[in-house]
Structures are given as structure tokens and as C-alpha cells.
Ligand code: SF4
């Protein structure tokens with residue numbers, strides 16, 4: 503098994519080969535219109551050894567961790583945990599990153615989903 507795939511499965515606790523690409527996760531995802539690759543494609547890329555492409559996508563940062571995909575998945579795949587694993591891998595590669603709330607433009611604070619800001623602060627403050 504590809505090392506990156508192994509790491510994603512280890513951090514997320516999910517078996518990515520349980521996914522049979524039905525697309526129900528993407529069909530219910532509230533952020534899908536903003537994403538550059540679909541949530542089910544994140545898993546597919548990992549399955550075929552192209553996790554790097556998923557790691558470099560906007561999608562993993564736009565996921566709001568709402569767990570809709572997990573609830574809809576007929577195979578019990580918790581895609582929100584997979585997205586979180588991918589974010590963790592990037593953050594670990596980059597080393598310590600801190601977010602200074604004072605430096606976030608006021609407009610962004612007003613417009614970004616609260617969940618996005620909270621998730622960021624949990625990781626980077
Ligand atoms: S809903 Fe589950 S099985 Fe279907 S594509 Fe998404 S992760 Fe895979």
C-alpha cells in the first residue's frame with residue numbers, strides 16, 4: 503500500500519477501500535459548489551495512489567466538517583475524518599503555523615463560516 507494512503511488511513515481511522523464511489527457524499531455536501539474536486543474524488547484519488555493531488559486541492563480546506571457525508575455514506579466511510587487527516591498531513595509537513603486573528607481582514611471574518619474560523623483556530627493557535 504502506498505505510504506501516503508497508509509498515513510491517511512492511520513490518522514482518519516477509515517478504510518478507504520470501503521468506498522465504492524456511489525457519490526452520495528458529494529451529492530449532499532453543502533460546500534461542493536466551491537470545491538475543485540468532489541469529496542468522493544478525494545477518496546478515489548487516494549485509492550489509486552494519487553493522494554498528492556487531493557493534498558493540493560482547495561477541497562480539503564473548504565470542507566466544513568459538517569458530517570453530512572458520513573451520515574449519507576452507505577459504506578460507513580467518515581469522509582470528514584479523511585478530510586481532517588489530509589489537513590493534518592499538510593500541517594505536519596509545514597511545521598508550526600500560527601494564525602494571528604488581528605491579521606485576518608474584517609471582511610473575511612464577517613464572511614467566512616464560523617466553523618471554518620473555529621477549525622482554523624483549533625489547529626493554529
Ligand atoms: S458516500 Fe461513501 S461509498 Fe459513496 S462515494 Fe462517498 S465515501 Fe464512497
Ligand code: SF4
Pocket residue numbers: 527530531532533534541564565566567568569570571572581582585
Ligand atoms: S464534512 Fe466536508 S465533505 Fe463532508 S459533507 Fe460536510 S463539508 Fe462536505
